[in-house]
Amino acid sequence: MKISDRRSFLKMSVMAGALPIDGLFQQAHAKELQTATHAVSHLDSREVAQHEEYWGVIQRGFSVSPLILNLHNGISPSPIVVQEAVARYNQLTNEGPNYFMWEILDQGREPLRAKLAHLAGTSPEEIAINRNTTDGLHAIIFGLPLKAGDEVVGCSYDYWHVMQAYRQRQEREGIVYKQVSFDFPVEDIDAIVKTYQKAMTPKTKLVHITHVMNSMGQIMPVRQIADMAHAHGAEVVVDGAQSFGLLDFKITDLHCEYFATSLHKFLCAPVGTGMLWVSRDKIEQVWPLLGADKPHSPDIRKFEVLGTRSFALEQGVGHAIKFHESIGGRRKQERLFYLKTYWSNRVRDIKGVKLHTSNKPEFSCANGSISMEQYTPVDLADALFQRYKIHSKVEIHDGLQCVRITPNVYTTIADLDRFVKAVGELASTRNS
CATH class of the missing domain: 3.40.640.10 (Type I PLP-dependent aspartate aminotransferase-like (Major domain))
Structure with missing residues (x-):
């Protein structure tokens, strides 16, 4: 292909959002997600929110670390398909930054x-x-x-x-x-x-x-x-x-x-x-x-x-x-509300634990915050991480002192059970 022809092809591909970057994982996961979506197409969004097999497919689309349980999604990880796309665009950029950035990618x-x-x-x-x-x-x-x-x-x-x-x-x-x-x-x-x-x-x-x-x-x-x-x-x-x-x-x-x-x-x-x-x-x-x-x-x-x-x-x-729309905004919202209420309903009755977030869908969704008697927010977050490798967010704000817990679509029910168990053990240790 002539240089001028390649330039025109790349420009047209970027402008169409179709630069050929799909790897084998992207192709395989897209097919698996399409099959999973079809399997739940007859369910409403609240029913899909509790369909663990469907969300298992979504979870396999991420590459989150197995070394920690990330419940601090103030910045969320990107799906593997997004990571691979960025890597390919970076590679293209470094083939000639001024040319490929301004003449090709900027067209997107x-x-x-x-x-x-x-x-x-x-x-x-x-x-x-x-x-x-x-x-x-x-x-x-x-x-x-x-x-x-x-x-x-x-x-x-x-x-x-x-x-x-x-x-x-x-x-x-x-x-x-x-x-x-x-x-x-x-x-x-x-x-x-x-x-x-x-x-x-x-x-x-x-x-x-x-x-x-x-x-x-x-x-x-x-x-x-x-x-x-x-x-x-x-x-x-x-x-x-x-x-x-x-x-x-x-x-x-x-x-x-x-x-x-x-x-x-x-x-x-x-x-x-x-x-x-x-x-x-x-x-x-x-x-x-x-x-x-x-x-x-x-x-x-x-x-x-x-x-x-x-x-x-x-x-x-x-x-x-594209990844977000393959799930659907309403399904995603219902899933994240379901995950938040799953863990919060289980910790709210633990002695010494206080929930600072509503469980009504019109007033909350994914984020939830807790505090615990005899723990400062820093102490609680440190204990969660040092003893259980659970990453959370300390919030000390206008009189509010708590730890924020935020799951995302890659979070599993087993992950939340692990968090609930950790809270229960920490509470019983201080209350004993």
Whole structure:
């Protein structure tokens, strides 16, 4: 094949999302998954959530370490098919970085934008591809034309990078950053909405909502808060780091103006990939975080001025979307809720254990947090790892002191039984 012909072939393949990278594992697993999916096609999503044979096929699609039990999926591992795709794209990049990155792989951004938009239920012209939620949220926080005296209402349980950004604008420019707080879990939508409402004044220009709270997994009623905020003349930005790829929703369902997420969480895309959504009629007013030649352009691509980035990781996102869609958003959400309630129902009655997360599906899904009498969160997490090789997440946040437990689709029931047994043994040791 001539060089010019190969160049045209590779460009067309990337733009079509069809670069020939499928290895033997990918082909075999795709066939096995197709067979397993057909076998459960007559079941509703809640029944599939408990179909261990089906999820066994999903679990074989991951290469998680047998040396630890990973129950900290703040960053999720990618399926093997995604890892193999990224490896092939990296190999291609290193055959000639400037050529294969900019002339070949860069051509895959627009098809990827379309895939993300389809998954998010939006227009591609509202989707910017970046590195993580912090990238996206900072673009909005620092890019909105707020002035001294303008108020922003957030929550004391929002992500700490977010709070730092608002405080920096407050210090530099005199905006007013206010926070509401809750004693989670809260199972009253009206009470949550009214808490935000009480913090608002005629000067409130922006309400910041975390869709799923990082520390304990509380799902916030974003749409209801957003509707209230709009009635008071404020715009809404949503931190979707823990919700996109986990909850089965479309961004437009939330009634917000701005939304950012990390694709390396529950979508299981390569680490270091993210997405920003801005309502088309708001793009022009937001300054890009990094310098663009037309900062007031209504083109969403002005938020993608990141310089050189990993095109291999970026293109790997498309394969993660394909894997996610092969399961189905609703099935995935039901499975992760089932796994969370499986372990939480078994530990909540253990003496000395406190659960900090609701078990109602409208208020929680995959994440759950516990504390234990006579253990600090650090001591509990250390004991789980040192004695049982169970990896968890310490959360010390606005008075909440707990350990977060987060399974994912590769987590087995046997894994959770191992965790429950460990909690029981640790509790009995301290209570004896």
